[in-house]
Amino acid sequence: MKYEVVMGLEIHIELATNTKIFCTCTTAFGGEVNTHCCPICTGMPGTLPVMNRKVVDFAIKAGLATNCTIANFSKMDRKNYFYPDLPKAYQVSQFDLPICEKGYIDIEVNGQTKRIGITRIHMEEDAGKLIHDEGGTGSLIDYNRCGVPLIEIVSEPDLRSAEEAKIYVEKIRSIMQYIGISDCKMQEGSLRADVNLSVRPMGQVAFGTRTEMKNLNSFKSILRAALHEEKRQIKEIENGNIIVQETRRWDDDLGKSFSMRSKEEAHDYRYFPAPDLVPIKVSDEEIISFKNSLPELPQARINRYINDYKLPEYDAKILTNSKDIADFFEEAIKYDVPPKKVSNYIMGNVRKLMNINNDEVPPFTGEQLAMVIKLVSKGTISSNMASKVIGFMYEDPKNPLLIVKEKNLGAMNDEGALIKIIDEVISQNQQSVDDYQQGKKKAIGFLVGQVMKQTKGKANPQTVNKMLVEKINNLK
Amino acid sequence: MKVTKETVNYVANLSRLTFTDEEAEKMAGQMDHILRYMEQLNKLDTTDVTPMEHVKPISNVFRDDLVVPSYDRSELLKNAPNQENGAFKVPKIVE
Ligand SMILES: [Zn+2]
Secondary structure (H helix, E strand, C coil), rough: CCCEEEECCCCCCCEECCCCCCCEECCCCCCCCCCCCCCCCCCCCCCCCCCCCCCHHHHHHHHHHHHEECCCCCEEEEECCCCCCCCCCCEEEEECCEEEEEEEEEEEECCCCEEEEEEEEEEEEEEEEEECCCCCCCCEEEECCCCCEEEEEEEEECCHHHHHHHHHHHHHHHHHHCCCCCCCCCCCEEEEEEEEEEEEEEECCCCCCCCCEECCCCCCCCHHHHHHHHHHHHHHHCCCCCCCCEEEECCCCEEEEEECCCHHCCCCCCCCEEECCCCCCHHHHHHHHHHHHHHCCCCHHHHHEEEHHCCHHHHHHHHHHHHHHHHHHHHHHHHHHHHHHHHHHHHHHHHHHHHCCCCCCCCCCCHHHHHHHHHHHEEEEEEEHHHHHHHHHHHHCCCCHHHHHHHHCCCCCCCCHHHHHCCCCCCCCHHHHHHCCCCCCCHHHHHHHHHHHCCCCCCHHHHHHHHHHHHHHHCC | CCCCHHHHHHHHHHHCCCCCCHHHHHHHHHHHHHHHHHHHHHHHHCCCCCCCEEEEEECCCEECCCCCCCCCCHHHCCCCEEECCCCCECCCCCC
């Protein structure tokens, strides 16, 4: 039987404020255990939390950037549960009146635009960190993260594959970075996703029973966890078992998920309005002024790249996926180099190196990339050598001209030596020469390749091509 | 609505409390009594009354996003029943 997977995501994003949501402690990452704490964020009795204005501003911006309706009236609620990472025994969150509701974003899946609904975005506080000391007699708690402001973006169950889920998270991350409300550093936990997943026989309207996997903090783990859970559920159903609604923990090292029944009983949160925090009112005028203050969003940038720089839509979409890369691109084209050339290098060499090194930005500047492109257009280096220069520049971001000199990567401009190599290649590859002469024009590519190999890639392939053609034509 | 002993034990469990059978029985009766008393409110006609979202008639109390040095850690840990290396220590949590 064919199955369809149905997924909804809850994405937690840490906001880039200076202070925590209800107190004046710093939100700086790291820090000695329990040194970013005060009586408010450690839940001492009798303390009075006061809302950080910036948290509300950021949540409204996030809502507007995802086409949500902003609530004129919103309030905070207490979500009650016992776990030592939460010193008050409740988390301050939003229940029935969240700040943003009913939005959507459009994602690109296999060249098609798909709209993913956003159910709601609400504000809440982060919890502390449990330090499980192996073999120790207890658990230790660090409350530095406790009270750091978060927004939770809840999607509709509109996602139909692990790949779609990944694209959706990438898009949300890119939007949040563009509007500057979070750095979304996944390795520091600034963006975490909970994946709700169920499967159903293709064509069935009713949803299957879903499971939830919490706190996935890399694109890779979101993708792997979703794929694994999809397979697991289908297997269970095929074996005649039923899916139990539960929370599962994904272990990225083992590539497996585990049932967490221990947490199940606590799912009765008994929400009630936070008595110490007053409601939040936002006027229509304020919403309009927030709307006007939003920076250029990815879609607007895509349009600008297509119209002003004449880039293909494909390039524009990839470049704007990350704000850092789009900024890098825009810096490079300031130096009078063709935008399409810059785009090719970024999408090719640069992106490949970034993937290998797991980097979000290249270590060199857009200006340096522009310099490499100019070295090629001036004939100082061959286009083959350009990728080597970029490789060296990635390891050590020096001036590219210096790299060319130090590593002796300059183009082979010594005509005499080149002619000699070309003659050799022609005499050693008579078959290809014959093929070419008999009209198989593709055979020239092989010969160019042979010459490039002999020159260790230093010759300019266009020049070699031209010289080879002339030479072979003269042989007739 | 009749509050049962099971309801009492369920709520007690969420609050990390344990009762003897006798206590739960007694508590069920008392809670039932309280809820019945509150049920009188359901008899009122509230069609034209706007729901109250919050007890206080004020809104928008905010502070600016300015960092103030945090507390001295030893002060914060003073009342902790148990501590280790600057951290609060609790009975072992098993996942
Ligand atoms: Zn604090």
